[in-house]
Amino acid sequence: MNLHNKTAIITGAAAGIGAASAALFAREGAKVVAVDIDRELLDQISAQIGQVGGECLAVVADVSQRDQVENVLRSTMQKFRRVDILFNNAGIVPTGKLEATSEEQWDRAMAINVKSMYLFCHAVIPLMKVAGGGVILNTASATALRAVTDRACYTATKAAVIGLTKSMALDYVLDNIRVNCLCPGTVETPSLIQRLAAFPDPEEARKNFIARQPMRRFGTAEEIAQAALYLVSPSAEFVTGVAFAIDGGLSI
Numbered sequence: 001m002n003l004h005n006k007t008a009i010i011t012g013a014a015a016g017i018g019a020a021s022a023a024l025f026a027r028e029g030a031k032v033v034a035v036d037i038d039r040e041l042l043d044q045i046s047a048q049i050g051q052v053g054g055e056c057l058a059v060v061a062d063v064s065q066r067d068q069v070e071n072v073l074r075s076t077m078q079k080f081r082r083v084d085i086l087f088n089n090a091g092i093v094p095t096g097k098l099e100a101t102s103e104e105q106w107d108r109a110m111a112i113n114v115k116s117m118y119l120f121c122h123a124v125i126p127l128m129k130v131a132g133g134g135v136i137l138n139t140a141s142a143t144a145l146r147a148v149t150d151r152a153c154y155t156a157t158k159a160a161v162i163g164l165t166k167s168m169a170l171d172y173v174l175d176n177i178r179v180n181c182l183c184p185g186t187v188e189t190p191s192l193i194q195r196l197a198a199f200p201d202p203e204e205a206r207k208n209f210i211a212r213q214p215m216r217r218f219g220t221a222e223e224i225a226q227a228a229l230y231l232v233s234p235s236a237e238f239v240t241g242v243a244f245a246i247d248g249g250l251s252i
Ligand SMILES: NC(=O)c1ccc[n+]([C@@H]2O[C@H](COP(=O)([O-])OP(=O)(O)OC[C@H]3O[C@@H](n4cnc5c(N)ncnc54)[C@H](O)[C@@H]3O)[C@@H](O)[C@H]2O)c1
Pocket: 011, 012, 013, 014, 015, 016, 017, 018, 035, 036, 037, 038, 061, 062, 063, 064, 089, 090, 091, 092, 093, 112, 139, 140, 141, 142, 183, 184, 185, 186, 187, 188, 189, 190, 191, 192
């Protein structure tokens, strides 16, 4: 078990990539702190992990709110007394060109996709320093490596995640804290299904999206979780500051 005795906070853990990672990290022996805004789905994921003998603490929180992030940390320390892994994964996908993006949508995307990482890292890094090290993984996106149409705001948030990751990786390298980010391509998760459903002809939209994929298929949440597991595990001890594309060749 790659993550035996490690405590891992995972945000956006109630669905998609976060839920697959929570299940996989727990199977690999981690004590998982599953964080999400969706209480009902979060309880389901946490129960599923418990049913197969894993350990999971579910904490409902909006990751963009400081007091709620602080509550996640308080609950984690009360229950597990340490944080070895922080997986900042929660995110939203605003679509449309810049002129169709309202200031409110822009601020919300920046708060959930970027500020949340500042809030969690700010709270967790002092704990990791005292413990002698740790691992941080952030979810960026392949769109920050190769632009697509109608994603200006989203791409800006994810490019910020890559910059934050690289900068923090350098700043904390001598504290034994590794910081990396994932750049997933198009992955079949509730978020993608919702976006396809918003098209006048969702089946046609699905075909068009798939036609753009070099592998002619979407990725799965489990495939992204496997990459996340590698990056947070001791196997990746010499890896820091990378923007790891896992996208079926989309960003080539
Ligand atoms: N699915 C893709 O194609 C894809 C591609 C590249 C990057 N990503 C990124 O991967 C991450 C996960 O995406 P997914 O596709 O699994 O999405 P998803 O919508 O299936 O799951 C995201 C989870 O985050 C939670 N969440 C949203 N806002 C929150 C908030 N303010 N506080 C706490 N939780 C919140 C949601 O409730 C949901 O459970 C996101 O950062 C996304 O940008 C996804």
